[in-house]
Amino acid sequence: MARLSIDRVSKSFGDFRALDDVSLEVRDGEFVAVLGASGCGKTTLLRQIAGFDKLDAGRIFIGDSIVSSQTRHLPPERRRIGIVFQSYALWPHMTVAENVAYGLTVAGIKDPARSRRVDAALNLVELHGFGERRPAMLSGGQRQRVALARCLVTEPSLVLLDEPLANLDVHLRASMEQEFADFHARTGTTMVYVTHDQAEAMALADRIAVMSKGRILQVATPSQLYREPADAVVAAFIGEGMIVPAEVRAVKGDGTCWASLYGYNTRMRCDVSQTLIGKAQACLHAGDLKIAERPDSGLRVRVDRTVYQGGYFRLSVPEPFDTAPGGVIGIDVRGGWIIPSSTPP
Amino acid sequence: MTLDNYAFVLFDHDAARRAFRNSFSLAATAAVVIALIAVPLAYFLVWRRSRVLRLISLVTELPYALPGVVLAISAILLFLKPLPLLRVSLYNTVWIILFCYLARFLALGLRPVVSGYHQLDRTLEEASQIAGARLLRRIRTIILPLVAPAAAAGALLIFLTAFNELTVSALLWSSGAETLGVVLFSFQQGGDSTYAASLATLTVIVSIALMLSTLLVQGLPRGVLPWRD
Incomplete structure (x- = not known):
């Protein structure tokens, strides 16, 4: 050994x-x-x-x-x-x-x-x-x-x-x-x-x-x-992470922060030493997202494509999210991680 | 119809009897020696990618590509004088023929072994290296058994080609060091076509017997011997 x-x-x-x-x-x-x-x-x-x-x-x-x-x-x-x-x-x-x-x-x-x-x-x-x-x-x-x-x-x-x-x-x-x-x-x-x-x-x-x-x-x-992936490449590689632009509004110093995703405000996890306020990238996994109970709440997205994956569906939503009528759902973001090394896009 | 001509070349004609013995030992020695050289040589050629050796391997093709007479004359020029230091002359002995056979057929024996290495997974050697085996042991215990079928196929090709060989030995033979090709040719030249024919038939039988015997041997690589696929 x-x-x-x-x-x-x-x-x-x-x-x-x-x-x-x-x-x-x-x-x-x-x-x-x-x-x-x-x-x-x-x-x-x-x-x-x-x-x-x-x-x-x-x-x-x-x-x-x-x-x-x-x-x-x-x-x-x-x-x-x-x-x-x-x-x-x-x-x-x-x-x-x-x-x-x-x-x-x-x-x-x-x-x-x-x-x-x-x-x-x-x-x-x-x-x-x-x-x-x-x-x-x-x-x-x-x-x-x-x-x-x-x-x-x-x-x-x-x-x-x-x-x-x-x-x-x-x-x-x-x-x-x-x-x-x-x-x-x-x-x-x-x-x-x-x-x-x-x-x-x-x-x-x-x-x-x-x-x-x-x-x-x-x-x-x-x-x-x-x-807590260190950068965008790791975030995208591990567990099919989704990278979305985010804006950090307030850092609490306990490893959480308030951030805005396409205008939707939510609490996200971040590095304890994170001090940067402003544009950043966030990593979301499927488990962080939940379809909102009321369709007019949450992050409003139009569903582009639905693929059955056995036991669950994979929804594809185009970016930037648009709120045109027809198949619009609301998504609650219940987590996500602000990537520490992310440079503002 | 008579078998007398066969009996004559097999038992009564001294030169023909010697030629059988000479050709057999020359071809067998060349086949075995080249097979033994080819295994380590191809190792460095294929797996170590040695540049110097690649150049040398190009040179080994030359004696096979040139006419046998050219090779024979150059061997005569090389060995006419006694070898330096040893003070022995190869000229006028059976050894000069062996030397030329080794030079001429190295390319023939090397090629199947090279392709054998290409088909071999290099990690087989690396695994033995990791197990702690040094180069000589790796060649002996891992590489040699795995490329042996290819080397054997190459040796067989050499034997069959060298056994009936004429163009090289025509210029190099001496009394007592005749080869089958030379004796056969002199029978034909001397008007003894019946002896020539029976001698030729005998060599063909030996060749065919050897070829057929390879069909019984399992484990020879495919695509190396033209009559097997």
Whole structure:
């Protein structure tokens, strides 16, 4: 177990800046998810931590020792970490037991101890009795568990997971998610989990680092990320947040303020240190809105489109809201968050 | 109808018997050596993207593209003088033929292995790297078993091509170091068409037998050997 510290790391491929001044602290035993759309640099970051690529600037520490800097590069085979790959990367010419035993063999651990640890690792992922099978004979979820067992058998100080559930179907995902969570709780291993799926990240991680265009935008707990996004990109990305222009009228200093949305006055949440009065951006989630009981009250909007989503409807309203007759409803805003870094539009 | 001609080239004619042995060992040695060279060479070519090696790999195509006679003459010019320091001359021995076979067929053996690497998921190697394995162990335990079918297919192609080869050895053979192509050609030139025909038939039978035997082997990659798909 070890902490991971990424200190102002940059990496470019040609003109493309894949990592731009990225810093991240992962505490010992913490489960951190790196969340971002594809191409945001999250896999590049993972490969930097693993040591597959050299960095252009910055430093990476695992535990207390520098593993990457401009002058020092510890090769991956000496970093003592584990990775679960998206493609699982099980060796097809070896049995399940041989796959799991490989890291121990490399470390020079001989047989009674080695096969005992292999058995223990397979038991841990509930695959006892599968040792003699080939990876090709296993289902996707079983392969995933073999990959996990192989990664854990050497007891690495840090485990990196690269979209480990992306290739599984929806039902399997939920149960594997639970297994990862249980596993982390049991072993207390430091884990960095790269994913583009925010539901996965929210369900598993102690903290989430949101990445976009090679930068880390915000590192926060899942609920903080949802309720108090640091900027408009995070707000729009997490939980389908809606960004609307707002005007802050009065700040109360207790984390709430009075704001006006298209002329509709409501109380919203804001940063405790928020002092700025005037134009800002607000982040609304579906849960913050409620159709007003009296159609002439609330924020009056015309419904543009109605899509049934199973159990609820999604209403699209054009912006700016206009109050032309025909399908006009009132919406009460019962929450929302003033984005602290928002520049007036 | 008689089988006497077959018996003659198989048992009675010394040069023909030697040629079978020589061609077989030359082709087999070239096939095995090239397969062993191709695996690490292709590793650096495909996965490490070494620039120097890419240039070299372009050069390996040259002996295969040039006519065999040109390769043979350049080998003669190269080895006419004894090797520096060793003071041994390869000229007039079977080794100069082996050298030319290695040079000529490297391209043939390298190509299937290169495409084998392209089809292989690099994370398989990275997973073993993360498990703590250094380069030599990774090549031995992970990469070699996975590209072995491609290397074997390449080796087979080399063997079949080298076994009947004429243009290179025509200029390089010496007494005791004849190849099948050379003996066959001299039978034909000397008017012994019946011997030439039976020798040729025998080489064709060996080739076909080898090709058919590959159909029984599971696990060879598809699309490398032209008669398998």
